Amino acid sequence: DAGVIQSPRHEVTEMGQEVTLRCKPISGHDYLFWYRQTMMRGLELLIYFNNNVPIDDSGMPEDRFSAKMPNASFSTLKIQPSEPRDSAVYFCASSPGGTGELFFGEGSRLTVL
Amino acid sequence: GENVEQHPSTLSVQEGDSAVIKCTYSDSASNYFPWYKQELGKRPQLIIDIRSNVGEKKDQRIAVTLNKTAKHFSLHITETQPEDSAVYFCAANAGNMLTFGGGTRLMVKP
Numbered sequence: 001d002a003g004v005i006q007s008p009r010h011e012v013t014e015m016g017q018e019v020t021l022r023c024k025p026i027s028g029h030d031y032l033f034w035y036r037q038t039m040m041r042g043l044e045l046l047i048y049f050n051n052n053v054p055i056d057d058s059g060m061p062e063d064r065f066s067a068k069m070p071n072a073s074f075s076t077l078k079i080q081p082s083e084p085r086d087s088a089v090y091f092c093a094s095s096p097g098g099t100g101e102l103f104f105g106e107g108s109r110l111t112v113l
Numbered sequence: 114g115e116n117v118e119q120h121p122s123t124l125s126v127q128e129g130d131s132a133v134i135k136c137t138y139s140d141s142a143s144n145y146f147p148w149y150k151q152e153l154g155k156r157p158q159l160i161i162d163i164r165s166n167v168g169e170k171k172d173q174r175i176a177v178t179l180n181k182t183a184k185h186f187s188l189h190i191t192e193t194q195p196e197d198s199a200v201y202f203c204a205a206n207a208g209n210m211l212t213f214g215g216g217t218r219l220m221v222k223p
Contacts, residue, residue, distance in 0.1 A: 031209065033210075033211075042202075042213060042214075042215045042216055043157070043202060043213040045210055045211070048210060050209070055209070056210060058114075091156065091157070098208070099144070099145045099206050099209060100145075101147065101159045101162070102147075102149075102157075102159070102211060104156040104157050105156065106155075106156050107156060
Protein backbone atom coordinates (compact mmCIF):
# COMPACT_ATOMS: atom_id res chain seq x y z
CA ASP A 1 0.00 0.00 0.00
CA ALA A 2 1.21 3.52 -0.77
CA GLY A 3 0.28 4.82 2.64
CA VAL A 4 -1.85 7.86 3.38
CA ILE A 5 -1.72 10.24 0.43
CA GLN A 6 -2.23 13.96 0.84
CA SER A 7 -2.39 16.75 -1.69
CA PRO A 8 -1.23 19.34 -2.28
CA ARG A 9 2.12 19.04 -0.48
CA HIS A 10 2.55 22.79 -0.50
CA GLU A 11 0.02 25.55 -0.97
CA VAL A 12 0.62 29.27 -0.95
CA THR A 13 -2.45 31.43 -1.16
CA GLU A 14 -3.65 34.89 -0.33
CA MET A 15 -5.88 35.85 2.53
CA GLY A 16 -9.53 35.40 1.69
CA GLN A 17 -9.02 32.60 -0.81
CA GLU A 18 -10.57 29.16 -0.45
CA VAL A 19 -8.22 26.29 0.33
CA THR A 20 -9.03 22.61 -0.15
CA LEU A 21 -6.75 19.89 1.22
CA ARG A 22 -7.23 16.29 0.16
CA CYS A 23 -6.54 12.94 1.74
CA LYS A 24 -6.68 9.32 0.66
CA PRO A 25 -6.45 6.97 3.66
CA ILE A 26 -4.95 3.52 3.63
CA SER A 27 -7.39 1.02 2.18
CA GLY A 28 -9.26 -0.86 4.89
CA HIS A 29 -8.69 1.77 7.57
CA ASP A 30 -12.01 2.87 9.03
CA TYR A 31 -10.79 5.86 11.03
CA LEU A 32 -9.54 9.10 9.50
CA PHE A 33 -8.12 12.04 11.43
CA TRP A 34 -7.18 15.59 10.45
CA TYR A 35 -4.45 17.25 12.56
CA ARG A 36 -2.91 20.72 12.35
CA GLN A 37 0.70 21.31 13.40
CA THR A 38 2.18 24.68 14.33
CA MET A 39 5.18 25.66 16.43
CA MET A 40 2.97 27.44 18.94
CA ARG A 41 0.19 24.88 19.36
CA GLY A 42 1.85 21.60 18.42
CA LEU A 43 -0.28 18.80 16.96
CA GLU A 44 -3.97 19.58 17.32
CA LEU A 45 -6.78 17.22 16.38
CA LEU A 46 -9.30 19.05 14.22
CA ILE A 47 -11.83 16.34 13.38
CA TYR A 48 -12.08 12.60 12.97
CA PHE A 49 -14.30 10.22 11.02
CA ASN A 50 -15.32 6.62 11.60
CA ASN A 51 -16.71 4.76 8.59
CA ASN A 52 -17.02 8.10 6.75
CA VAL A 53 -19.13 9.66 9.52
CA PRO A 54 -17.77 12.70 11.42
CA ILE A 55 -17.54 11.71 15.08
CA ASP A 56 -15.89 14.65 16.80
CA ASP A 57 -15.28 18.06 15.27
CA SER A 58 -14.72 19.94 18.51
CA GLY A 59 -11.19 20.80 17.42
CA MET A 60 -12.28 22.66 14.31
CA PRO A 61 -11.27 26.24 15.09
CA GLU A 62 -14.24 28.04 13.61
CA ASP A 63 -16.91 28.00 10.94
CA ARG A 64 -14.37 28.81 8.25
CA PHE A 65 -13.20 25.20 8.52
CA SER A 66 -15.19 22.27 7.19
CA ALA A 67 -14.36 18.63 6.46
CA LYS A 68 -16.08 15.92 4.49
CA MET A 69 -15.59 12.24 3.80
CA PRO A 70 -17.87 11.28 0.91
CA ASN A 71 -16.50 7.74 0.72
CA ALA A 72 -14.01 5.42 2.39
CA SER A 73 -11.13 6.48 0.17
CA PHE A 74 -11.35 10.27 0.16
CA SER A 75 -11.61 13.18 2.56
CA THR A 76 -11.29 16.93 2.21
CA LEU A 77 -10.54 19.75 4.62
CA LYS A 78 -11.70 23.13 3.40
CA ILE A 79 -10.89 26.60 4.70
CA GLN A 80 -13.02 29.46 3.41
CA PRO A 81 -12.00 32.22 3.67
CA SER A 82 -8.40 31.57 4.61
CA GLU A 83 -6.46 33.82 7.01
CA PRO A 84 -2.71 34.16 7.73
CA ARG A 85 -3.17 32.47 11.12
CA ASP A 86 -4.27 29.32 9.29
CA SER A 87 -0.70 28.86 8.06
CA ALA A 88 0.40 25.45 9.33
CA VAL A 89 1.12 21.89 8.29
CA TYR A 90 -2.08 19.89 8.01
CA PHE A 91 -1.73 16.14 8.51
CA CYS A 92 -4.22 13.49 7.62
CA ALA A 93 -3.88 10.14 9.40
CA SER A 94 -5.76 6.87 9.21
CA SER A 95 -6.06 3.94 11.54
CA PRO A 96 -7.43 0.40 11.24
CA GLY A 97 -9.07 0.65 14.64
CA GLY A 98 -10.08 3.25 17.13
CA THR A 99 -7.16 2.91 19.50
CA GLY A 100 -4.00 1.98 17.72
CA GLU A 101 -1.26 3.20 15.46
CA LEU A 102 -1.97 6.30 13.43
CA PHE A 103 -0.48 6.28 9.94
CA PHE A 104 0.22 9.86 8.94
CA GLY A 105 0.37 11.29 5.46
CA GLU A 106 3.29 13.52 4.50
CA GLY A 107 1.29 16.64 5.31
CA SER A 108 0.15 19.70 3.41
CA ARG A 109 2.10 22.83 4.22
CA LEU A 110 -0.23 25.82 3.91
CA THR A 111 0.99 29.39 3.78
CA VAL A 112 -1.60 32.15 3.74
CA LEU A 113 -0.18 35.56 2.83
CA GLY B 114 -11.09 16.32 27.48
CA GLU B 115 -7.66 14.79 27.78
CA ASN B 116 -4.67 17.03 28.52
CA VAL B 117 -1.11 15.80 27.96
CA GLU B 118 1.93 17.65 29.28
CA GLN B 119 5.42 16.78 28.03
CA HIS B 120 8.84 17.67 29.45
CA PRO B 121 11.44 18.79 28.62
CA SER B 122 10.70 20.78 25.48
CA THR B 123 14.34 20.46 24.39
CA LEU B 124 16.98 17.94 25.38
CA SER B 125 20.61 17.84 24.36
CA VAL B 126 22.73 14.77 25.09
CA GLN B 127 26.10 13.43 24.11
CA GLU B 128 26.18 10.44 21.77
CA GLY B 129 26.08 7.26 23.83
CA ASP B 130 24.27 8.85 26.76
CA SER B 131 20.68 8.09 27.73
CA ALA B 132 17.70 10.37 27.15
CA VAL B 133 14.48 10.45 29.15
CA ILE B 134 11.28 12.25 28.18
CA LYS B 135 8.34 12.45 30.57
CA CYS B 136 4.62 12.96 30.05
CA THR B 137 1.62 13.35 32.30
CA TYR B 138 -2.02 12.96 31.34
CA SER B 139 -5.29 13.97 32.95
CA ASP B 140 -7.96 11.43 31.94
CA SER B 141 -7.88 8.35 34.16
CA ALA B 142 -9.85 6.46 31.49
CA SER B 143 -6.94 6.69 29.02
CA ASN B 144 -5.52 3.27 28.25
CA TYR B 145 -3.26 3.72 25.23
CA PHE B 146 0.01 5.68 25.24
CA PRO B 147 2.04 5.85 22.02
CA TRP B 148 5.25 7.70 21.24
CA TYR B 149 5.92 9.22 17.84
CA LYS B 150 9.17 10.42 16.30
CA GLN B 151 9.15 13.25 13.79
CA GLU B 152 12.27 14.07 11.82
CA LEU B 153 12.63 17.52 10.31
CA GLY B 154 10.15 18.04 7.48
CA LYS B 155 8.76 14.53 7.81
CA ARG B 156 5.60 12.94 9.16
CA PRO B 157 5.27 11.64 12.74
CA GLN B 158 5.90 7.90 12.93
CA LEU B 159 5.11 5.51 15.75
CA ILE B 160 8.18 4.16 17.52
CA ILE B 161 6.65 2.38 20.51
CA ASP B 162 3.39 2.23 22.44
CA ILE B 163 2.13 0.86 25.71
CA ARG B 164 -1.29 -0.09 26.95
CA SER B 165 -2.49 0.24 30.50
CA ASN B 166 -2.34 -3.45 31.28
CA VAL B 167 1.47 -3.34 31.34
CA GLY B 168 3.90 -1.13 33.24
CA GLU B 169 6.92 -1.33 30.95
CA LYS B 170 7.76 -2.24 27.38
CA LYS B 171 11.12 -2.42 25.66
CA ASP B 172 12.22 -2.53 22.04
CA GLN B 173 15.99 -2.60 21.58
CA ARG B 174 17.31 0.79 22.75
CA ILE B 175 13.85 2.23 23.46
CA ALA B 176 11.70 1.59 26.53
CA VAL B 177 8.49 3.07 27.88
CA THR B 178 7.23 2.99 31.43
CA LEU B 179 3.73 3.71 32.64
CA ASN B 180 2.48 4.65 36.09
CA LYS B 181 -1.31 4.72 35.96
CA THR B 182 -1.70 5.73 39.58
CA ALA B 183 0.37 8.86 39.06
CA LYS B 184 -0.87 9.31 35.48
CA HIS B 185 2.55 9.61 33.95
CA PHE B 186 4.60 7.73 31.39
CA SER B 187 8.14 8.07 30.12
CA LEU B 188 10.30 7.29 27.10
CA HIS B 189 13.84 6.08 27.67
CA ILE B 190 16.41 5.94 24.89
CA THR B 191 19.74 4.31 25.74
CA GLU B 192 23.03 4.56 23.85
CA THR B 193 21.77 7.53 21.86
CA GLN B 194 23.00 7.99 18.30
CA PRO B 195 22.96 11.05 16.04
CA GLU B 196 20.09 9.54 14.04
CA ASP B 197 17.95 9.69 17.19
CA SER B 198 17.90 13.48 16.80
CA ALA B 199 14.28 14.44 16.12
CA VAL B 200 11.15 15.72 17.83
CA TYR B 201 9.41 13.14 20.00
CA PHE B 202 5.72 13.30 20.87
CA CYS B 203 3.88 11.40 23.53
CA ALA B 204 0.14 10.90 23.30
CA ALA B 205 -2.77 9.54 25.27
CA ASN B 206 -6.15 8.45 24.06
CA ALA B 207 -9.54 9.83 25.02
CA GLY B 208 -11.81 7.20 23.54
CA ASN B 209 -10.73 6.88 19.93
CA MET B 210 -8.95 10.24 19.80
CA LEU B 211 -5.26 10.81 20.49
CA THR B 212 -4.14 13.96 22.30
CA PHE B 213 -0.47 14.77 21.80
CA GLY B 214 1.99 16.38 24.14
CA GLY B 215 3.83 19.50 23.04
CA GLY B 216 6.89 17.60 21.82
CA THR B 217 10.54 17.28 22.86
CA ARG B 218 13.32 18.26 20.51
CA LEU B 219 16.14 15.79 21.13
CA MET B 220 19.60 16.69 19.91
CA VAL B 221 22.31 14.06 20.06
CA LYS B 222 25.78 15.55 19.76
CA PRO B 223 28.44 13.37 18.17
